[in-house]
Amino acid sequence: MKYDLSRQPTKGAQRTLSAFSSAMFDLLELESFETISVNEICERCDYPRATFYNYFDDKYDLVNYCWYLLATEIRVDEAPQLSPNEILVTYFDRLYQFFDHHKRQMKAILKHNQVDETLVASFTNYLKQTVRKIFRQIFAGLQLNIPAELLVTQCSATLLNLIEWIFLQDEPTTLEEAHRYLSILIGNSKKVVMPGLVQSID
Amino acid sequence: MKYDLSRQPTKGAQRTLSAFSSAMFDLLELESFETISVNEICERCDYPRATFYNYFDDKYDLVNYCWYLLATEIRVDEAPQLSPNEILVTYFDRLYQFFDHHKRQMKAILKHNQVDETLVASFTNYLKQTVRKIFRQIFAGLQLNIPAELLVTQCSATLLNLIEWIFLQDEPTTLEEAHRYLSILIGNSKKVVMPGLVQSID
DNA sequence: TTATAGCTTAGACAAGTGTCTAAATTTAAT
DNA sequence: ATTAAATTTAGACACTTGTCTAAGCTATAA
Secondary structure: OOOOOOOOOOOOHHHHHHHHHHHHHHHHOOOHHHHOOHHHHHHHHHOOOOHHHOOOOOOHHHHHHHHHHHHHHHHHOOOOOOHHHHHEEEEEEEEHHHHHHOHHHHHHHHHHHOOHHHHHHHHHHHHHHHHHHHHHHHHHHHEEEHHHHHHHHHHHHHHHHHHHHHHHHOOOOOOHHHHHHHHHHOOOOOOOOOOOEEEEEE | OOOOOOOOOHHHHHHHHHHHHHHHHHHOOOOHHHHHOOHHHHHOOOHHHHHHHHHHHOOHHHHHHHHHHHHHHOOOOOOOOOOOOHHHHHHHHHHHHHHOOOHHHHHHHHHOOOOHHHHHHHHHHHHHHHHHHHHHHHHHHOOOOOOHHHHHHHHHHHHHHHHHHHHHOOOOOOOOHHHHHHHEEEHHHOOOOOOOOOOOOO
């Protein structure tokens, strides 16, 4: 990303960022990400190519910014003070809620972009990276019988894989049923219990 | 892939396929996949661009063929008659063996291609897809308390994530230690026990 | 109001991509 | 060894990509 998101954007910059991300979201519902060109993006929002390259490195960079916008909505950054097991369910619920809310948009995008292609992978990967950060913080102070990074990977993968199965592979599942699956996958038990914890700390 | 791999390739075609894949393997040790161009590949193995496009759609297609060549070496396709838990460990061992054997090549490639970039993702993804096929077959006839596809995803993700951690994140781990981690991640117990199975069938 | 610093933009650039044609060459089967 | 079918190849094509320059615009602070 060429534009520095950390500082307060000017009114003009905000307008430009919105225009490009909206154009991308629009185009993703119309065609495959592969076939979208920078020219096409610029035409759609009536900005010159030079401006595009002032803000983004390439279309991958822009789509990444789009994921950043979506992720903000999931409130993945707000970490409540809860036990690891509760956190797991809490974040699962937020993801579930988000995908449920954006069902229509997701379905439209999936029409032109297969689940196994770059686009969807880049989205779920973005979310996975965000969820990893949270788990990394949570596991930092705990006594584990397995390296923390491994557990971080396992938990975020389990969460995202289940979400992906329900919403991207389109296997309608109630939140209750999803919780049952989650507990089986995470802990091989009836309750959600983290693997690798030396003692349960619910 | 434009060339039909299912039929017996002619001597010439075999030579061409080898030349292109070798060129790609060579270049991956010299620079990042992103910066490799089709022109460069063709120059390195002295074939005209037109020939490249006779065989492959693009460089992603070629690198995919490279993964196919590697995967054959792992013998992922030979499925022995074993219980699900034994299969899990068997395939983990094969992957472990393969990566251990190709340590040098992997390290060289990782020097120019970061773990989080497209190239490495495309490789581990290829392996994941291959491992998925095996688990799908294994779980087909079993009684599970969770949809089979979910379990397939979970098991292959756990396997590949552990392998990735050991070899691509470069966390040297003995096979014994790896088995211990695997059992914790898969079953939250001292032994490797699959989650989701209605009854243990060791 | 007016500098001035920072953006925005048009257009050119070198390089890459994937497709196509028609000629040259190779292959496999008689 | 001959021949018909299939493949390979050179070169051209239209198009995309990312960079760069120099001219234009705009916002803010004196």
